[in-house]
Amino acid sequence: xxxxxxxxxxxxxxxxxxxxxxxxxxxxxxxxxxxxxxxxxxxxxxxxxxxxxxxxxxxxxxxxxxxxxxxxxxxxxxxxxxxxxxxxxxxxxxxxxxxxxxxxxxxxxxxxxxxxxxxxxxxxxxxxxxxxxxxxxxxxxxxxxxxx
Numbered sequence: 571x572x573x574x575x576x577x578x579x580x581x582x583x584x585x586x587x588x589x590x591x592x593x594x595x596x597x598x599x600x601x602x603x604x605x606x607x608x609x610x611x612x613x614x615x616x617x618x619x620x621x622x623x624x625x626x627x628x629x630x631x632x633x634x635x636x637x638x639x640x641x642x643x644x645x646x647x648x649x650x651x652x653x654x655x656x657x658x659x660x661x662x663x664x665x666x667x668x669x670x671x672x673x674x675x676x677x678x679x680x681x682x683x684x685x686x687x688x689x690x691x692x693x694x695x696x697x698x699x700x701x702x703x704x705x706x707x708x709x710x711x712x713x714x715x716x717x718x
Contacts, residue, residue: 577682584678588671591619596644600636611636613648614718620670620708621663622715628652660716666707673703 599614610631617624630652639646677700680693687693 574682574686577679580678580682581675584674585671588674592617592623592667592671594644598639598643598646600639600643602633602636609633611639611652613639613652615648618663618667618715620711621660621666622717623660623663623667625656625658625716625718626654627656627718629655656718658716658718660714662714663711663716666711666714669703670707670711673700673707676700677704 595615595617597616599616601612601614602610608631610629610633612630613628615624615626615628616622628648630648632651635651639648677697680697680700683693684690684697
């Protein structure tokens with residue numbers, strides 16, 4: 571099945587968006603910690619979409635660091651200025667994210683095939699299966715996500 575240039579552009583853009591959504595923490599949680607802990611700054615990072623496959627907790631004793639990090643959020647990584655306290659990785663959530671991404675790419679590929687050749691039974695079934703995978707992964711994403 572041969573595809574035109576716009577299909578490859580669409581697949582590349584969708585792949586880049588999916589990778590950006592999964593390999594970067596876009597909404598870091600920045601706070602000052604709990605009253606029972608010494609003063610400082612804490613950062614929670616969550617990676618993955620639609621399921622969170624990686625959660626990290628970072629801490630520094632510097633209470634002023636929070637405002638500095640907020641000015642650069644989400645384009646910072648606390649590794650140079652903070653100590654990692656905990657990190658959790660969920661393989662199930664990573665599988666859900668990969669399945670979701672693959673289903674998106676398959677749906678784009680099949681939509682381009684439908685545009686080029688019209689509706690056929692095989693492409694319609696493939697598109698329906700991709701839609702089922704998208705809905706199923708979306709429904710289980712919260713249950714398999716890792717949390718701190």
